Amino acid sequence: MNRRLLPLRNKFEVELLEAGKGPPLVYLHGIWDADEQAWLERLAAERRVLAPRLPGFGASTGERHLLDIHDLIYFGLDLLDALGFEGGPLVGHCLGGMLAAELAAVQPGRFSHLALMAPFGLWNPACPAPDFFSAAPDEVEGWLARGQAKPVLLTPNDEEQAIQAALARAKSMSAAARYLWPLPNHGLKKRAHRISAPTLVIWGERDGICPPQYAYDFQQLLRGARLEVLPELGHLPHVQQPDKIARLLGSFLA
Amino acid sequence: MFHLLPYRDLPEDFAERHRSVWVTIPSELYDPARGAELYNESLDELEYAAALGFDGVCVNEHHSNGYGLMPSPNLMAAALARRTKDVALLVLGNSVALYSPPIRVAEEFAMLDCLSGGRLIAGFPVGTSQDTSFAYSANPATLRDRYYEAVDLIMEAWTRPEVFSFDGQFTQMRYVNIWPRPLQKPHPPVWIPGGGSIETWGWTLEKDFLYAYLSYFGYKRAQKVMDGFWRTADEKGVERNPYHAAFLQLVVVGKSASEIEERYGPHCEYFFNKMLHVWPGFREAPGYRTIDTIKAGLLGQTGSFGDRPPSLRWRDLLDQGNVVAGTPGQVVEQLEHVAKSLHIGHLLLLNQIGSMPHELALENIRLTATEVLPKLRPIWDGQWEDRWWLRPEAARVHATV
Numbered sequence: 176m177n178r179r180l181l182p183l184r185n186k187f188e189v190e191l192l193e194a195g196k197g198p199p200l201v202y203l204h205g206i207w208d209a210d211e212q213a214w215l216e217r218l219a220a221e222r223r224v225l226a227p228r229l230p231g232f233g234a235s236t237g238e239r240h241l242l243d244i245h246d247l248i249y250f251g252l253d254l255l256d257a258l259g260f261e262g263g264p265l266v267g268h269c270l271g272g273m274l275a276a277e278l279a280a281v282q283p284g285r286f287s288h289l290a291l292m293a294p295f296g297l298w299n300p301a302c303p304a305p306d307f308f309s310a311a312p313d314e315v316e317g318w319l320a321r322g323q324a325k326p327v328l329l330t331p332n333d334e335e336q337a338i339q340a341a342l343a344r345a346k347s348m349s350a351a352a353r354y355l356w357p358l359p360n361h362g363l364k365k366r367a368h369r370i371s372a373p374t375l376v377i378w379g380e381r382d383g384i385c386p387p388q389y390a391y392d393f394q395q396l397l398r399g400a401r402l403e404v405l406p407e408l409g410h411l412p413h414v415q416q417p418d419k420i421a422r423l424l425g426s427f428l429a
Numbered sequence: 430m431f432h433l434l435p436y437r438d439l440p441e442d443f444a445e446r447h448r449s450v451w452v453t454i455p456s457e458l459y460d461p462a463r464g465a466e467l468y469n470e471s472l473d474e475l476e477y478a479a480a481l482g483f484d485g486v487c488v489n490e491h492h493s494n495g496y497g498l499m500p501s502p503n504l505m506a507a508a509l510a511r512r513t514k515d516v517a518l519l520v521l522g523n524s525v526a527l528y529s530p531p532i533r534v535a536e537e538f539a540m541l542d543c544l545s546g547g548r549l550i551a552g553f554p555v556g557t558s559q560d561t562s563f564a565y566s567a568n569p570a571t572l573r574d575r576y577y578e579a580v581d582l583i584m585e586a587w588t589r590p591e592v593f594s595f596d597g598q599f600t601q602m603r604y605v606n607i608w609p610r611p612l613q614k615p616h617p618p619v620w621i622p623g624g625g626s627i628e629t630w631g632w633t634l635e636k637d638f639l640y641a642y643l644s645y646f647g648y649k650r651a652q653k654v655m656d657g658f659w660r661t662a663d664e665k666g667v668e669r670n671p672y673h674a675a676f677l678q679l680v681v682v683g684k685s686a687s688e689i690e691e692r693y694g695p696h697c698e699y700f701f702n703k704m705l706h707v708w709p710g711f712r713e714a715p716g717y718r719t720i721d722t723i724k725a726g727l728l729g730q731t732g733s734f735g736d737r738p739p740s741l742r743w744r745d746l747l748d749q750g751n752v753v754a755g756t757p758g759q760v761v762e763q764l765e766h767v768a769k770s771l772h773i774g775h776l777l778l779l780n781q782i783g784s785m786p787h788e789l790a791l792e793n794i795r796l797t798a799t800e801v802l803p804k805l806r807p808i809w810d811g812q813w814e815d816r817w818w819l820r821p822e823a824a825r826v827h828a829t830v
Contacts, residue, residue: 342720345720348715349570352569
């Protein structure tokens with residue numbers, strides 16, 4: 176997998192992961208610093224995968240220029256331009272799913288397909304998502320993968336590495352707060368009717384971060400969307416079972 | 430005298446049964462009839478402190494919080510303005526980033542300055558993470574920038590004579606033109622209450638505001654923070670004028686060690702073990718502190734998330750300097766040491782602590798005011814000019830009936 180820094184608008188440096196050959200697919204990550212390598216490799220088997228890190232995540236900079244969801248959306252459009260992405264599938268997880276849906280609403284003609292994995296973007300008072308921003312790490316681990324023993328977040332044992340990981344985490348959660356505070360609903364509902372790309376919604380039935388009720392809310396919002404609710408999986412289905420999710424996506428894109 | 434207006438009747442097993450005294454404290458623990466007593470008793474205590482010769486009385490803003498029942502300190506200051514005459518009213522302060530537009534604070538502080546006859550000291554805290562981002566939902570990632578912008582707008586609103594427009598990142602106004610205007614000129618003294626964030630120091634010094642370190646953990650642990658503040662002053666070429674800084678200290682005064690422990694001990698333990706029982710996740714909304722401050726903290730401590738401070742007993746509170754306790758002579762000696770070692774010219778004393786009953790608080794206030802303060806006042810006399818206190822030329826207008 177190739178990693179490079181992409182300068183943008185003299186304000187941002189975007190860390191870009193690139194792999195594979197063929198028609199391009201853009202993947203937008205979530206907020207969890209999870210290990211997505213296996214997932215990206217599966218995707219890259221058949222396509223050229225472009226996986227930028229959003230500002231404030233990884234080595235990407237410039238988050239202080241993004242004050243709200245609208246700034247993030249226009250950043251996303253500039254980023255697609257800079258990637259030379261004219262058309263093709265857009266895939267997003269969690270915050271990246273929310274941004275993917277927003278982009279597909281702003282430029283409905285640009286995307287051949289839209290795939291959303293456990294996206295944020297809605298709020299259902301009958302089913303409030305938990306406050307992961309203030310929760311203890313073990314609570315968050317539990318919500319990410321309910322009933323699964325294996326930790327899904329990167330947790331180094333070495334003390335120096337653990338400090339660096341804690342700092343990176345503080346930075347990325349701060350960036351996440353820009354668009355998800357105090358609730359993850361920043362108006363997508365008002366714009367979602369513009370989405371015209373065929374859409375796949377993937378959800379883990381054991382997702383405690385975005386409860387699976389939201390899968391049905393998204394399906395209702397995006398009429399005609401195909402919905403896959405997967406038993407046994409949590410908020411990071413593509414990290415837990417990269418093969419399975421890549422196959423699902425592959426059959427949707429075929 | 431500093432007052433938090435604590436709720437004094439939390440149950441014995443509060444810390445075991447509940448996650449946090451702040452943000453999610455259950456409403457069924459609050460008895461409005463008791464609240465009515467507490468508000469009036471607390472104002473009595475502040476007025477008593479003023480009458481006995483404290484230089485200032487101090488109120489502050491907290492939300493959804495069992496240890497501080499002043500969501501609006503301006504209401505408290507307004508009540509005090511009419512019942513006191515010469516004492517400074519320190520509102521420490523208004524969390525300016527929470528008000529939209531923030532000139533609401535410029536207006537209310539101007540009203541308080543007029544009401545009190547020029548006795549307002551204006552505090553602009555960033556605000557705690559608990560208050561701002563959890564209880565009031567302000568975005569922690571932009572809170573500090575919003576705060577800096579709000580302070581700039583308020584200062585301009587107070588000092589620019591003309592009607593002007595303001596085009597900020599967070600606030601836009603076609604017409605900024607506050608009526609009334611503050612009585613003190615060019616504006617009331619500005620104090621910046623801080624909890625030890627290193628980025629606040631440089632900014633406070635650049636603006637020539639006073640830095641007030643509000644810690645409940647005593648003068649011993651404050652040394653590192655205040656040393657950092659004064660080092661920053663050196664770097665910026667600002668003289669080490671002790672009046673440029675203030676420090677909060679819990680104080681109880683009595684007759685003998687055993688009498689003090691018996692009468693005050695349980696109330697101080699209540700404060701540390703119940704009132705500070707805050708869920709760690711609420712202390713630190715993501716982005717509330719900058720990466721530099723987090724780094725400074727991470728490198729200096731090994732604790733991990735969820736570590737609550739151990740339950741503290743009276744002996745611990747004395748040993749760590751969290752509470753300064755003793756006979757008047759002993760307290761004078763310790764507070765002189767606090768002022769000199771931290772190099773501060775303004776001491777904020779918390780005399781009403783935790784579950785302390787009203788009568789005992791009044792006694793503590795009386796002993797502090799009459800037997801401690803007169804001996805402390807001259808510490809820095811004649812050596813430095815206090816440019817962060819009430820502007821003396823303002824007319825002292827006050828209630829006439």
